[in-house]
Amino acid sequence: MKFAIHGASGFTGRLAVAEARRRGFTPVLVGRSEERLRSIAADGEAVRVAGLDEPGALAAAFEDCAVVVNCAGPFTALGEPVIRAAIAAGAHYLDTTGEQHYIRSVLDGLGEDAARAGVSVVPAMADDGGPGDMIAHLVAERVGPEVAEVVVADLRGRGVASRGTARSMAAVFEQGPLAYTDGRWHPAEETSGSIAVPGEEGAVPVAVFALPGVVTIPRHVAARRVRSVIRTEAAAMFSALTPDVVDSVPEIPDEEGRRASRWLMLAEASGEDGKRVRGWVAGPDPYGLTAVIAVEGARRLAVDGAAAGALTPAQAFDPASFLDHLTDHGVTWQVTPA
Ligand SMILES: NC(=O)c1ccc[n+]([C@@H]2O[C@H](COP(=O)([O-])OP(=O)(O)OC[C@H]3O[C@@H](n4cnc5c(N)ncnc54)[C@H](OP(=O)(O)O)[C@@H]3O)[C@@H](O)[C@H]2O)c1
Missing domain, CATH: 3.30.360.10 (Dihydrodipicolinate Reductase; domain 2)
Structure with missing residues:
Protein backbone atom coordinates (compact mmCIF):
# COMPACT_ATOMS: atom_id res chain seq x y z
CA MET A 1 0.00 0.00 0.00
CA LYS A 2 1.48 3.35 -1.02
CA PHE A 3 0.37 6.26 1.13
CA ALA A 4 1.65 9.75 1.85
CA ILE A 5 2.20 11.32 5.26
CA HIS A 6 1.96 15.10 4.93
CA GLY A 7 3.60 16.98 7.79
CA ALA A 8 5.81 13.90 8.28
CA SER A 9 8.55 15.95 9.97
CA GLY A 10 6.31 17.21 12.81
CA PHE A 11 5.90 15.45 16.15
CA THR A 12 2.69 13.58 15.25
CA GLY A 13 3.91 13.08 11.69
CA ARG A 14 7.03 11.31 12.90
CA LEU A 15 4.96 9.01 15.14
CA ALA A 16 2.75 8.21 12.13
CA VAL A 17 5.86 7.44 10.05
CA ALA A 18 7.14 5.12 12.82
CA GLU A 19 3.76 3.37 13.04
CA ALA A 20 3.63 2.94 9.25
CA ARG A 21 7.09 1.34 9.32
CA ARG A 22 6.06 -0.92 12.23
CA ARG A 23 3.14 -2.13 10.11
CA GLY A 24 5.48 -2.90 7.21
CA PHE A 25 4.41 0.01 4.97
CA THR A 26 6.78 2.35 3.16
CA PRO A 27 5.32 5.85 3.58
CA VAL A 28 5.96 8.70 1.15
CA LEU A 29 7.15 11.65 3.26
CA VAL A 30 5.65 14.98 2.19
CA GLY A 31 6.09 18.47 3.61
CA ARG A 32 7.51 21.92 3.10
CA SER A 33 11.11 21.37 4.24
CA GLU A 34 13.38 19.00 2.34
CA GLU A 35 15.99 19.21 5.08
CA ARG A 36 13.58 18.23 7.84
CA LEU A 37 12.02 15.43 5.78
CA ARG A 38 15.43 14.00 4.76
CA SER A 39 16.53 14.00 8.41
CA ILE A 40 13.81 11.44 9.23
CA ALA A 41 13.63 9.45 5.98
CA ALA A 42 14.75 5.80 6.09
CA ASP A 43 16.36 4.00 3.16
CA GLY A 44 13.91 3.53 0.33
CA GLU A 45 11.43 6.14 1.55
CA ALA A 46 10.50 8.81 -1.00
CA VAL A 47 10.72 12.47 0.10
CA ARG A 48 8.53 14.95 -1.76
CA VAL A 49 8.65 18.66 -1.07
CA ALA A 50 5.70 20.96 -1.74
CA GLY A 51 4.33 24.05 0.00
CA LEU A 52 0.67 24.72 0.71
CA ASP A 53 0.78 27.60 -1.79
CA GLU A 54 1.80 25.20 -4.60
CA PRO A 55 -1.38 23.23 -5.34
CA GLY A 56 0.03 21.58 -8.45
CA ALA A 57 3.20 20.39 -6.72
CA LEU A 58 1.21 19.18 -3.71
CA ALA A 59 -1.19 17.18 -5.91
CA ALA A 60 1.80 15.75 -7.83
CA ALA A 61 3.36 14.67 -4.52
CA PHE A 62 0.21 12.63 -3.78
CA GLU A 63 -0.45 11.37 -7.29
CA ASP A 64 0.50 7.68 -6.98
CA CYS A 65 -0.64 7.39 -3.34
CA ALA A 66 -3.85 5.62 -2.35
CA VAL A 67 -4.27 7.74 0.79
CA VAL A 68 -2.94 10.99 2.26
CA VAL A 69 -2.53 11.10 6.05
CA ASN A 70 -2.27 14.76 7.06
CA CYS A 71 -0.52 15.57 10.36
CA ALA A 72 0.22 19.27 9.71
CA GLY A 73 -1.80 21.52 12.03
CA PRO A 74 -3.34 23.84 13.09
CA PHE A 75 -5.73 22.50 10.48
CA THR A 76 -7.96 25.57 10.60
CA ALA A 77 -5.08 27.42 8.95
CA LEU A 78 -3.31 24.62 7.05
CA GLY A 79 -5.78 21.82 6.30
CA GLU A 80 -7.84 22.78 3.25
CA PRO A 81 -5.05 23.02 0.60
CA VAL A 82 -3.93 19.51 1.53
CA ILE A 83 -7.46 18.11 1.17
CA ARG A 84 -7.91 19.84 -2.18
CA ALA A 85 -4.58 18.45 -3.41
CA ALA A 86 -5.53 14.91 -2.27
CA ILE A 87 -8.86 15.19 -4.11
CA ALA A 88 -7.09 16.51 -7.23
CA ALA A 89 -4.69 13.54 -7.07
CA GLY A 90 -7.56 11.04 -6.67
CA ALA A 91 -6.29 9.97 -3.22
CA HIS A 92 -8.34 9.31 -0.10
CA TYR A 93 -7.60 11.70 2.78
CA LEU A 94 -7.62 11.57 6.56
CA ASP A 95 -6.14 13.79 9.25
CA THR A 96 -5.37 14.03 12.96
CA THR A 97 -7.28 17.20 13.74
CA GLY A 98 -9.33 17.89 16.83
CA GLU A 99 -10.49 21.34 15.65
CA GLN A 100 -14.29 21.44 15.77
CA HIS A 101 -15.02 24.33 13.36
CA TYR A 102 -12.52 23.02 10.80
CA ILE A 103 -14.05 19.52 10.93
CA ARG A 104 -17.49 21.02 10.37
CA SER A 105 -16.26 23.06 7.39
CA VAL A 106 -14.69 19.98 5.79
CA LEU A 107 -17.78 17.81 6.30
CA ASP A 108 -20.10 20.56 5.05
CA GLY A 109 -17.95 22.01 2.29
CA LEU A 110 -15.78 19.37 0.63
CA GLY A 111 -18.06 16.33 0.36
CA GLU A 112 -19.30 17.07 -3.15
CA ASP A 113 -15.81 17.55 -4.59
CA ALA A 114 -14.62 14.37 -2.87
CA ALA A 115 -17.64 12.39 -4.13
CA ARG A 116 -17.09 13.65 -7.69
CA ALA A 117 -13.47 12.46 -7.51
CA GLY A 118 -14.56 9.11 -6.03
CA VAL A 119 -12.50 9.51 -2.86
CA SER A 120 -13.23 9.55 0.89
CA VAL A 121 -12.23 12.52 3.08
CA VAL A 122 -12.19 11.68 6.81
CA PRO A 123 -11.11 14.41 9.25
CA ALA A 124 -10.65 13.84 13.02
CA MET A 125 -8.87 10.47 13.03
CA ALA A 126 -7.07 11.17 16.31
CA ASP A 127 -7.52 9.85 19.85
CA ASP A 128 -10.47 12.18 20.59
CA TYR A 287 -0.06 10.63 20.56
CA GLY A 288 1.11 7.07 19.94
CA LEU A 289 -2.50 5.92 19.65
CA THR A 290 -3.31 8.83 17.32
CA ALA A 291 -0.61 7.45 15.00
CA VAL A 292 -2.09 3.94 15.30
CA ILE A 293 -5.59 5.29 14.53
CA ALA A 294 -4.42 7.32 11.53
CA VAL A 295 -2.36 4.52 9.97
CA GLU A 296 -5.05 1.86 10.50
CA GLY A 297 -7.61 4.29 9.03
CA ALA A 298 -5.36 4.75 5.99
CA ARG A 299 -4.99 0.99 5.61
CA ARG A 300 -8.75 0.48 5.77
CA LEU A 301 -9.42 3.24 3.23
CA ALA A 302 -6.86 1.78 0.84
CA VAL A 303 -7.86 -1.88 1.25
CA ASP A 304 -11.58 -1.89 2.14
CA GLY A 305 -12.56 1.53 0.80
CA ALA A 306 -15.45 3.62 2.14
CA ALA A 307 -18.19 5.72 0.57
CA ALA A 308 -16.98 8.58 -1.61
CA GLY A 309 -17.50 11.98 0.01
CA ALA A 310 -16.67 13.65 3.33
CA LEU A 311 -17.26 11.21 6.18
CA THR A 312 -16.98 11.14 9.95
CA PRO A 313 -14.84 8.36 11.48
CA ALA A 314 -17.94 6.30 12.39
CA GLN A 315 -19.32 6.69 8.85
CA ALA A 316 -16.05 5.65 7.22
CA PHE A 317 -15.22 2.66 9.43
CA ASP A 318 -17.22 0.00 11.26
CA PRO A 319 -17.04 1.39 14.83
CA ALA A 320 -16.88 -1.88 16.81
CA SER A 321 -14.37 -3.45 14.44
CA PHE A 322 -12.16 -0.35 14.54
CA LEU A 323 -12.24 -0.09 18.35
CA ASP A 324 -11.49 -3.83 18.58
N1 LIG B 1 -6.96 15.59 18.29
C1 LIG B 1 -5.95 14.95 18.79
O1 LIG B 1 -6.15 14.21 19.69
C2 LIG B 1 -4.57 15.13 18.20
C3 LIG B 1 -3.54 14.24 18.51
C4 LIG B 1 -2.30 14.45 17.92
C5 LIG B 1 -2.08 15.53 17.08
N2 LIG B 1 -3.11 16.39 16.82
C6 LIG B 1 -2.93 17.56 15.95
O2 LIG B 1 -1.93 17.32 14.97
C7 LIG B 1 -1.35 18.57 14.62
C8 LIG B 1 0.16 18.45 14.67
O3 LIG B 1 0.60 18.43 16.00
P1 LIG B 1 2.16 18.28 16.28
O4 LIG B 1 2.35 18.25 17.73
O5 LIG B 1 2.67 17.15 15.47
O6 LIG B 1 2.71 19.66 15.70
P2 LIG B 1 4.15 20.01 15.11
O7 LIG B 1 5.20 19.12 15.69
O8 LIG B 1 4.28 21.48 15.28
O9 LIG B 1 4.04 19.66 13.56
C9 LIG B 1 3.38 20.50 12.67
C10 LIG B 1 3.62 20.02 11.26
O10 LIG B 1 2.97 20.94 10.37
C11 LIG B 1 3.91 21.41 9.42
N3 LIG B 1 3.63 22.80 9.08
C12 LIG B 1 3.51 23.84 9.93
N4 LIG B 1 3.27 24.97 9.25
C13 LIG B 1 3.24 24.63 7.94
C14 LIG B 1 3.02 25.35 6.75
N5 LIG B 1 2.78 26.67 6.75
N6 LIG B 1 3.06 24.67 5.59
C15 LIG B 1 3.30 23.34 5.55
N7 LIG B 1 3.51 22.61 6.65
C16 LIG B 1 3.47 23.24 7.83
C17 LIG B 1 5.26 21.30 10.09
O11 LIG B 1 6.26 21.23 9.09
P3 LIG B 1 7.82 21.47 9.46
O12 LIG B 1 8.31 20.19 10.09
O13 LIG B 1 8.44 21.73 8.12
O14 LIG B 1 7.88 22.64 10.41
C18 LIG B 1 5.09 19.98 10.85
O15 LIG B 1 5.32 18.89 10.00
C19 LIG B 1 -1.92 19.61 15.59
O16 LIG B 1 -2.97 20.30 14.94
C20 LIG B 1 -2.46 18.77 16.72
O17 LIG B 1 -3.53 19.39 17.40
C21 LIG B 1 -4.35 16.20 17.36
Whole structure:
Protein backbone atom coordinates (compact mmCIF):
# COMPACT_ATOMS: atom_id res chain seq x y z
CA MET A 1 0.00 0.00 0.00
CA LYS A 2 1.48 3.35 -1.02
CA PHE A 3 0.37 6.26 1.13
CA ALA A 4 1.65 9.75 1.85
CA ILE A 5 2.20 11.32 5.26
CA HIS A 6 1.96 15.10 4.93
CA GLY A 7 3.60 16.98 7.79
CA ALA A 8 5.81 13.90 8.28
CA SER A 9 8.55 15.95 9.97
CA GLY A 10 6.31 17.21 12.81
CA PHE A 11 5.90 15.45 16.15
CA THR A 12 2.69 13.58 15.25
CA GLY A 13 3.91 13.08 11.69
CA ARG A 14 7.03 11.31 12.90
CA LEU A 15 4.96 9.01 15.14
CA ALA A 16 2.75 8.21 12.13
CA VAL A 17 5.86 7.44 10.05
CA ALA A 18 7.14 5.12 12.82
CA GLU A 19 3.76 3.37 13.04
CA ALA A 20 3.63 2.94 9.25
CA ARG A 21 7.09 1.34 9.32
CA ARG A 22 6.06 -0.92 12.23
CA ARG A 23 3.14 -2.13 10.11
CA GLY A 24 5.48 -2.90 7.21
CA PHE A 25 4.41 0.01 4.97
CA THR A 26 6.78 2.35 3.16
CA PRO A 27 5.32 5.85 3.58
CA VAL A 28 5.96 8.70 1.15
CA LEU A 29 7.15 11.65 3.26
CA VAL A 30 5.65 14.98 2.19
CA GLY A 31 6.09 18.47 3.61
CA ARG A 32 7.51 21.92 3.10
CA SER A 33 11.11 21.37 4.24
CA GLU A 34 13.38 19.00 2.34
CA GLU A 35 15.99 19.21 5.08
CA ARG A 36 13.58 18.23 7.84
CA LEU A 37 12.02 15.43 5.78
CA ARG A 38 15.43 14.00 4.76
CA SER A 39 16.53 14.00 8.41
CA ILE A 40 13.81 11.44 9.23
CA ALA A 41 13.63 9.45 5.98
CA ALA A 42 14.75 5.80 6.09
CA ASP A 43 16.36 4.00 3.16
CA GLY A 44 13.91 3.53 0.33
CA GLU A 45 11.43 6.14 1.55
CA ALA A 46 10.50 8.81 -1.00
CA VAL A 47 10.72 12.47 0.10
CA ARG A 48 8.53 14.95 -1.76
CA VAL A 49 8.65 18.66 -1.07
CA ALA A 50 5.70 20.96 -1.74
CA GLY A 51 4.33 24.05 0.00
CA LEU A 52 0.67 24.72 0.71
CA ASP A 53 0.78 27.60 -1.79
CA GLU A 54 1.80 25.20 -4.60
CA PRO A 55 -1.38 23.23 -5.34
CA GLY A 56 0.03 21.58 -8.45
CA ALA A 57 3.20 20.39 -6.72
CA LEU A 58 1.21 19.18 -3.71
CA ALA A 59 -1.19 17.18 -5.91
CA ALA A 60 1.80 15.75 -7.83
CA ALA A 61 3.36 14.67 -4.52
CA PHE A 62 0.21 12.63 -3.78
CA GLU A 63 -0.45 11.37 -7.29
CA ASP A 64 0.50 7.68 -6.98
CA CYS A 65 -0.64 7.39 -3.34
CA ALA A 66 -3.85 5.62 -2.35
CA VAL A 67 -4.27 7.74 0.79
CA VAL A 68 -2.94 10.99 2.26
CA VAL A 69 -2.53 11.10 6.05
CA ASN A 70 -2.27 14.76 7.06
CA CYS A 71 -0.52 15.57 10.36
CA ALA A 72 0.22 19.27 9.71
CA GLY A 73 -1.80 21.52 12.03
CA PRO A 74 -3.34 23.84 13.09
CA PHE A 75 -5.73 22.50 10.48
CA THR A 76 -7.96 25.57 10.60
CA ALA A 77 -5.08 27.42 8.95
CA LEU A 78 -3.31 24.62 7.05
CA GLY A 79 -5.78 21.82 6.30
CA GLU A 80 -7.84 22.78 3.25
CA PRO A 81 -5.05 23.02 0.60
CA VAL A 82 -3.93 19.51 1.53
CA ILE A 83 -7.46 18.11 1.17
CA ARG A 84 -7.91 19.84 -2.18
CA ALA A 85 -4.58 18.45 -3.41
CA ALA A 86 -5.53 14.91 -2.27
CA ILE A 87 -8.86 15.19 -4.11
CA ALA A 88 -7.09 16.51 -7.23
CA ALA A 89 -4.69 13.54 -7.07
CA GLY A 90 -7.56 11.04 -6.67
CA ALA A 91 -6.29 9.97 -3.22
CA HIS A 92 -8.34 9.31 -0.10
CA TYR A 93 -7.60 11.70 2.78
CA LEU A 94 -7.62 11.57 6.56
CA ASP A 95 -6.14 13.79 9.25
CA THR A 96 -5.37 14.03 12.96
CA THR A 97 -7.28 17.20 13.74
CA GLY A 98 -9.33 17.89 16.83
CA GLU A 99 -10.49 21.34 15.65
CA GLN A 100 -14.29 21.44 15.77
CA HIS A 101 -15.02 24.33 13.36
CA TYR A 102 -12.52 23.02 10.80
CA ILE A 103 -14.05 19.52 10.93
CA ARG A 104 -17.49 21.02 10.37
CA SER A 105 -16.26 23.06 7.39
CA VAL A 106 -14.69 19.98 5.79
CA LEU A 107 -17.78 17.81 6.30
CA ASP A 108 -20.10 20.56 5.05
CA GLY A 109 -17.95 22.01 2.29
CA LEU A 110 -15.78 19.37 0.63
CA GLY A 111 -18.06 16.33 0.36
CA GLU A 112 -19.30 17.07 -3.15
CA ASP A 113 -15.81 17.55 -4.59
CA ALA A 114 -14.62 14.37 -2.87
CA ALA A 115 -17.64 12.39 -4.13
CA ARG A 116 -17.09 13.65 -7.69
CA ALA A 117 -13.47 12.46 -7.51
CA GLY A 118 -14.56 9.11 -6.03
CA VAL A 119 -12.50 9.51 -2.86
CA SER A 120 -13.23 9.55 0.89
CA VAL A 121 -12.23 12.52 3.08
CA VAL A 122 -12.19 11.68 6.81
CA PRO A 123 -11.11 14.41 9.25
CA ALA A 124 -10.65 13.84 13.02
CA MET A 125 -8.87 10.47 13.03
CA ALA A 126 -7.07 11.17 16.31
CA ASP A 127 -7.52 9.85 19.85
CA ASP A 128 -10.47 12.18 20.59
CA GLY A 129 -12.46 12.55 17.36
CA GLY A 130 -12.10 8.96 16.14
CA PRO A 131 -12.96 6.92 19.26
CA GLY A 132 -15.41 9.62 20.46
CA ASP A 133 -17.47 9.42 17.25
CA MET A 134 -17.35 5.62 17.21
CA ILE A 135 -18.34 5.05 20.85
CA ALA A 136 -21.18 7.59 20.51
CA HIS A 137 -22.51 5.65 17.53
CA LEU A 138 -22.46 2.36 19.45
CA VAL A 139 -24.09 3.90 22.52
CA ALA A 140 -26.83 5.66 20.54
CA GLU A 141 -27.62 2.45 18.65
CA ARG A 142 -28.60 0.82 21.98
CA VAL A 143 -31.00 3.65 22.83
CA GLY A 144 -33.03 3.37 19.65
CA PRO A 145 -33.47 4.93 16.23
CA GLU A 146 -34.39 8.26 17.83
CA VAL A 147 -32.22 9.73 20.56
CA ALA A 148 -33.07 12.70 22.77
CA GLU A 149 -29.50 13.64 23.69
CA VAL A 150 -25.91 12.52 23.25
CA VAL A 151 -23.22 13.93 25.53
CA VAL A 152 -19.65 13.24 24.47
CA ALA A 153 -16.90 13.85 27.03
CA ASP A 154 -13.11 13.88 26.87
CA LEU A 155 -12.22 12.88 30.43
CA ARG A 156 -8.47 12.42 30.25
CA GLY A 157 -6.61 13.55 33.34
CA ARG A 158 -3.43 15.57 33.41
CA GLY A 159 -0.96 14.53 30.75
CA VAL A 160 1.54 15.87 28.26
CA ALA A 161 0.82 17.98 25.18
CA SER A 162 2.95 19.13 22.25
CA ARG A 163 3.35 22.74 21.19
CA GLY A 164 1.44 21.83 17.99
CA THR A 165 -1.52 20.72 20.11
CA ALA A 166 -1.34 23.82 22.31
CA ARG A 167 -1.30 26.04 19.19
CA SER A 168 -4.30 24.21 17.72
CA MET A 169 -6.24 24.21 20.99
CA ALA A 170 -5.68 27.96 21.40
CA ALA A 171 -7.36 28.41 18.00
CA VAL A 172 -10.21 26.09 19.01
CA PHE A 173 -10.77 28.00 22.24
CA GLU A 174 -10.87 31.29 20.37
CA GLN A 175 -13.58 30.05 17.99
CA GLY A 176 -15.84 28.96 20.85
CA PRO A 177 -17.74 25.69 21.25
CA LEU A 178 -20.77 24.60 19.23
CA ALA A 179 -23.72 22.50 20.34
CA TYR A 180 -26.37 20.83 18.16
CA THR A 181 -30.12 21.17 18.70
CA ASP A 182 -33.01 20.13 16.44
CA GLY A 183 -31.11 20.01 13.19
CA ARG A 184 -28.76 22.96 13.58
CA TRP A 185 -25.41 23.86 15.12
CA HIS A 186 -25.24 26.95 17.33
CA PRO A 187 -22.87 28.49 19.90
CA ALA A 188 -22.97 26.33 23.03
CA GLU A 189 -24.20 27.82 26.27
CA GLU A 190 -21.80 27.89 29.20
CA THR A 191 -23.11 25.16 31.47
CA SER A 192 -21.46 23.19 34.21
CA GLY A 193 -22.19 19.80 35.68
CA SER A 194 -20.45 16.62 36.70
CA ILE A 195 -19.88 13.16 35.27
CA ALA A 196 -18.92 9.85 36.88
CA VAL A 197 -15.59 8.81 35.34
CA PRO A 198 -14.93 5.07 34.88
CA GLY A 199 -12.22 3.99 37.32
CA GLU A 200 -12.49 7.07 39.57
CA GLU A 201 -14.35 7.68 42.82
CA GLY A 202 -17.32 10.05 42.60
CA ALA A 203 -18.18 12.49 39.82
CA VAL A 204 -15.83 15.10 38.37
CA PRO A 205 -16.86 18.65 37.42
CA VAL A 206 -17.10 19.23 33.67
CA ALA A 207 -17.49 22.29 31.44
CA VAL A 208 -18.54 22.84 27.84
CA PHE A 209 -15.71 22.43 25.32
CA ALA A 210 -15.47 22.25 21.52
CA LEU A 211 -14.96 18.54 20.84
CA PRO A 212 -15.17 16.99 17.36
CA GLY A 213 -18.18 14.83 18.34
CA VAL A 214 -20.64 17.72 18.28
CA VAL A 215 -20.08 18.19 14.53
CA THR A 216 -19.64 14.50 13.63
CA ILE A 217 -22.23 12.56 15.70
CA PRO A 218 -25.41 14.22 14.30
CA ARG A 219 -24.39 13.03 10.82
CA HIS A 220 -25.01 9.38 11.75
CA VAL A 221 -27.14 9.50 14.92
CA ALA A 222 -30.69 10.89 14.84
CA ALA A 223 -30.24 12.89 18.06
CA ARG A 224 -32.19 16.00 18.98
CA ARG A 225 -29.30 17.40 21.00
CA VAL A 226 -25.54 16.77 21.02
CA ARG A 227 -23.12 18.56 23.33
CA SER A 228 -19.56 18.08 24.48
CA VAL A 229 -17.68 18.60 27.74
CA ILE A 230 -14.25 18.14 29.29
CA ARG A 231 -13.00 18.30 32.89
CA THR A 232 -13.42 21.84 34.24
CA GLU A 233 -9.73 21.95 35.20
CA ALA A 234 -8.73 21.10 31.60
CA ALA A 235 -11.08 23.75 30.21
CA ALA A 236 -9.46 26.32 32.54
CA MET A 237 -6.04 25.29 31.25
CA PHE A 238 -7.06 25.75 27.60
CA SER A 239 -8.59 29.15 28.40
CA ALA A 240 -5.14 30.27 29.62
CA LEU A 241 -3.36 29.45 26.32
CA THR A 242 -1.96 32.87 25.38
CA PRO A 243 0.67 32.98 22.58
CA ASP A 244 3.44 33.19 25.23
CA VAL A 245 2.14 30.12 27.02
CA VAL A 246 1.92 28.23 23.68
CA ASP A 247 5.56 29.11 22.90
CA SER A 248 6.65 27.79 26.30
CA VAL A 249 5.19 24.31 25.64
CA PRO A 250 7.92 21.87 24.46
CA GLU A 251 7.76 21.05 20.76
CA ILE A 252 8.16 17.37 21.60
CA PRO A 253 6.74 16.15 24.93
CA ASP A 254 8.90 14.04 27.17
CA GLU A 255 8.62 10.45 25.89
CA GLU A 256 8.20 8.75 29.26
CA GLY A 257 5.44 11.19 30.24
CA ARG A 258 3.79 10.74 26.86
CA ARG A 259 3.67 6.96 27.13
CA ALA A 260 2.39 7.15 30.71
CA SER A 261 -0.47 9.57 29.83
CA ARG A 262 -3.94 8.15 29.34
CA TRP A 263 -6.98 9.28 27.35
CA LEU A 264 -10.65 8.48 27.90
CA MET A 265 -13.60 9.31 25.65
CA LEU A 266 -17.07 8.76 27.09
CA ALA A 267 -20.49 9.02 25.46
CA GLU A 268 -23.91 8.98 27.11
CA ALA A 269 -27.12 8.75 25.11
CA SER A 270 -30.64 9.13 26.42
CA GLY A 271 -33.96 8.34 24.77
CA GLU A 272 -37.21 10.32 24.97
CA ASP A 273 -38.46 7.47 27.20
CA GLY A 274 -35.65 8.05 29.73
CA LYS A 275 -33.58 5.04 28.67
CA ARG A 276 -29.90 5.81 29.12
CA VAL A 277 -26.80 4.05 27.79
CA ARG A 278 -23.18 5.01 28.33
CA GLY A 279 -19.97 3.79 26.80
CA TRP A 280 -16.32 4.63 26.99
CA VAL A 281 -13.02 4.02 25.23
CA ALA A 282 -9.75 4.47 27.11
CA GLY A 283 -6.13 3.90 26.33
CA PRO A 284 -2.51 4.89 26.90
CA ASP A 285 -0.14 7.19 25.00
CA PRO A 286 -2.52 9.68 23.30
CA TYR A 287 -0.06 10.63 20.56
CA GLY A 288 1.11 7.07 19.94
CA LEU A 289 -2.50 5.92 19.65
CA THR A 290 -3.31 8.83 17.32
CA ALA A 291 -0.61 7.45 15.00
CA VAL A 292 -2.09 3.94 15.30
CA ILE A 293 -5.59 5.29 14.53
CA ALA A 294 -4.42 7.32 11.53
CA VAL A 295 -2.36 4.52 9.97
CA GLU A 296 -5.05 1.86 10.50
CA GLY A 297 -7.61 4.29 9.03
CA ALA A 298 -5.36 4.75 5.99
CA ARG A 299 -4.99 0.99 5.61
CA ARG A 300 -8.75 0.48 5.77
CA LEU A 301 -9.42 3.24 3.23
CA ALA A 302 -6.86 1.78 0.84
CA VAL A 303 -7.86 -1.88 1.25
CA ASP A 304 -11.58 -1.89 2.14
CA GLY A 305 -12.56 1.53 0.80
CA ALA A 306 -15.45 3.62 2.14
CA ALA A 307 -18.19 5.72 0.57
CA ALA A 308 -16.98 8.58 -1.61
CA GLY A 309 -17.50 11.98 0.01
CA ALA A 310 -16.67 13.65 3.33
CA LEU A 311 -17.26 11.21 6.18
CA THR A 312 -16.98 11.14 9.95
CA PRO A 313 -14.84 8.36 11.48
CA ALA A 314 -17.94 6.30 12.39
CA GLN A 315 -19.32 6.69 8.85
CA ALA A 316 -16.05 5.65 7.22
CA PHE A 317 -15.22 2.66 9.43
CA ASP A 318 -17.22 0.00 11.26
CA PRO A 319 -17.04 1.39 14.83
CA ALA A 320 -16.88 -1.88 16.81
CA SER A 321 -14.37 -3.45 14.44
CA PHE A 322 -12.16 -0.35 14.54
CA LEU A 323 -12.24 -0.09 18.35
CA ASP A 324 -11.49 -3.83 18.58
CA HIS A 325 -8.40 -3.24 16.47
CA LEU A 326 -7.16 -0.74 19.07
CA THR A 327 -7.35 -3.32 21.88
CA ASP A 328 -4.02 -4.73 20.65
CA HIS A 329 -2.54 -1.38 21.75
CA GLY A 330 -3.84 -1.38 25.33
CA VAL A 331 -7.21 0.24 24.54
CA THR A 332 -10.34 -0.96 26.33
CA TRP A 333 -13.92 -0.09 25.48
CA GLN A 334 -17.41 -0.97 26.65
CA VAL A 335 -21.07 0.00 26.33
CA THR A 336 -23.37 -0.43 29.35
CA PRO A 337 -26.76 0.78 30.59
CA ALA A 338 -26.17 4.07 32.47
N1 LIG B 1 -6.96 15.59 18.29
C1 LIG B 1 -5.95 14.95 18.79
O1 LIG B 1 -6.15 14.21 19.69
C2 LIG B 1 -4.57 15.13 18.20
C3 LIG B 1 -3.54 14.24 18.51
C4 LIG B 1 -2.30 14.45 17.92
C5 LIG B 1 -2.08 15.53 17.08
N2 LIG B 1 -3.11 16.39 16.82
C6 LIG B 1 -2.93 17.56 15.95
O2 LIG B 1 -1.93 17.32 14.97
C7 LIG B 1 -1.35 18.57 14.62
C8 LIG B 1 0.16 18.45 14.67
O3 LIG B 1 0.60 18.43 16.00
P1 LIG B 1 2.16 18.28 16.28
O4 LIG B 1 2.35 18.25 17.73
O5 LIG B 1 2.67 17.15 15.47
O6 LIG B 1 2.71 19.66 15.70
P2 LIG B 1 4.15 20.01 15.11
O7 LIG B 1 5.20 19.12 15.69
O8 LIG B 1 4.28 21.48 15.28
O9 LIG B 1 4.04 19.66 13.56
C9 LIG B 1 3.38 20.50 12.67
C10 LIG B 1 3.62 20.02 11.26
O10 LIG B 1 2.97 20.94 10.37
C11 LIG B 1 3.91 21.41 9.42
N3 LIG B 1 3.63 22.80 9.08
C12 LIG B 1 3.51 23.84 9.93
N4 LIG B 1 3.27 24.97 9.25
C13 LIG B 1 3.24 24.63 7.94
C14 LIG B 1 3.02 25.35 6.75
N5 LIG B 1 2.78 26.67 6.75
N6 LIG B 1 3.06 24.67 5.59
C15 LIG B 1 3.30 23.34 5.55
N7 LIG B 1 3.51 22.61 6.65
C16 LIG B 1 3.47 23.24 7.83
C17 LIG B 1 5.26 21.30 10.09
O11 LIG B 1 6.26 21.23 9.09
P3 LIG B 1 7.82 21.47 9.46
O12 LIG B 1 8.31 20.19 10.09
O13 LIG B 1 8.44 21.73 8.12
O14 LIG B 1 7.88 22.64 10.41
C18 LIG B 1 5.09 19.98 10.85
O15 LIG B 1 5.32 18.89 10.00
C19 LIG B 1 -1.92 19.61 15.59
O16 LIG B 1 -2.97 20.30 14.94
C20 LIG B 1 -2.46 18.77 16.72
O17 LIG B 1 -3.53 19.39 17.40
C21 LIG B 1 -4.35 16.20 17.36
